[in-house]
Amino acid sequence: MKKILLFVFILGIIPGISMASLELGAGLNSAFNGRMVPTLTASITGSKFALTAFSSGVNSTYYYHSTYGLAWYYTMPVRDILGGKVNFGFGLGTFYAERGFQDMDSSRKEKKSDYASGPAIRLNYTFAGFIYFNMEAMYGLRSLYHNLTLNFQDMVVTSIGIRIW
Amino acid sequence: MVKKLWMTCLFAIVIGQAQAAFPSVYAALPNNFAGIGALRVGFSDYEVGYLMPSNIGILKILRINNNFYSALGLSYLFLGTPAIVGSGGFNFNVWKSIGIRGELAAYQGILNNQSGGIGMIGGSFNF
Numbered sequence: 607m608k609k610i611l612l613f614v615f616i617l618g619i620i621p622g623i624s625m626a627s628l629e630l631g632a633g634l635n636s637a638f639n640g641r642m643v644p645t646l647t648a649s650i651t652g653s654k655f656a657l658t659a660f661s662s663g664v665n666s667t668y669y670y671h672s673t674y675g676l677a678w679y680y681t682m683p684v685r686d687i688l689g690g691k692v693n694f695g696f697g698l699g700t701f702y703a704e705r706g707f708q709d710m711d712s713s714r715k716e717k718k719s720d721y722a723s724g725p726a727i728r729l730n731y732t733f734a735g736f737i738y739f740n741m742e743a744m745y746g747l748r749s750l751y752h753n754l755t756l757n758f759q760d761m762v763v764t765s766i767g768i769r770i771w
Numbered sequence: 772m773v774k775k776l777w778m779t780c781l782f783a784i785v786i787g788q789a790q791a792a793f794p795s796v797y798a799a800l801p802n803n804f805a806g807i808g809a810l811r812v813g814f815s816d817y818e819v820g821y822l823m824p825s826n827i828g829i830l831k832i833l834r835i836n837n838n839f840y841s842a843l844g845l846s847y848l849f850l851g852t853p854a855i856v857g858s859g860g861f862n863f864n865v866w867k868s869i870g871i872r873g874e875l876a877a878y879q880g881i882l883n884n885q886s887g888g889i890g891m892i893g894g895s896f897n898f
Contacts, residue, residue, distance in 0.1 A: 634879065634884045635886070635888070636884075636886040636887060636888075638884065639885055639886060639887075640882065640883055640885055641882060641884060642883075642884050643884075649796055653798055658871070677788075682835060684833040684835060685833050685834075687831070687833075692833055692841070692843065694835065694841035696859060700892070719887070723822070725875065727841075727857070727859040727875050727877070729841060729843060729857040730860070731843065741855065741857040741877060741879060743857070743875065743876075743877030743888040744888070745802075745875060745886065745888055745890060757802060757803050758888075758890070760887055760888030760889070761888070762877045762878070762879055762886040762887060762888050764855065764879040764886065
């Protein structure tokens with residue numbers, strides 16, 4: 607029975623993967639607001655979905671700061687602008703950030719981490735066939751209070767990249 | 772005769788476009804209900820004005836269907852940089868020309884990596 611279920615699962619998922627494309631890009635994100643810290647992004651996109659991830663961070667003698675994110679979107683083509691295609695997506699995203707600091711002459715390293723999840727939107731503008739500009743915004747909700755006041759931790763990731771296939 | 776025909780066609784095109792693209796006003800509160808979220812004037816597929824907190828600029832509305840839309844645009848961020856703006860939202864007509872409209876919007880400063888996301892809820896009025 608397990609083998610049959612696995613077989614059915616594989617039959618269901620393979621067409622989706624074979625239709626998907628892989629996107630790789632680089633850009634900026636709002637975890638480092640005001641600083642030009644590069645962000646690497648990767649996406650698997652199908653005709654109606656996009657699974658995206660990003661990673662960025664800085665490291666120095668005294669501190670480090672890393673941020674990672676993952677999001678899933680239901681996507682739909684919107685329209686063409688100047689020969690390029692615009693694709694809009696709405697979905698859910700989550701991010702995790704970790705920071706560490708070690709003061710001079712101190713052996714203790716202070717660490718803090720946080721995460722948030724919430725609704726997310728994605729705008730993808732593909733031009734020249736395989737080059738894209740991508741803007742993702744994640745609105746992380748952390749607690750009931752934050753939910754009620756719609757006071758979220760926003761995370762914007764902007765990138766330019768290429769579609770590998 | 773030909774001149775009259777041309778004038779009639781031109782008049783029909785202008786009137787037709789004007790009827791298809793009513794000007795609109797959109798005002799909204801930001802997600803923390805502090806200050807003004809957006810104050811925009813729209814015509815056809817474009818909106819200009821105070822797009823979201825700290826941003827003035829222009830947006831091109833990309834309609835998904837009658838009630839949902841996405842938008843891409845350019846703005847001037849008050850932190851001193853041009854910015855790229857993107858958003859997605861809904862607009863439901865509730866009574867006559869008045870609608871409830873909400874939007875999730877984001878901006879990315881081009882020169883200094885100032886970026887942010889804002890949720891907005893408000894009303895729209897189509898003239």
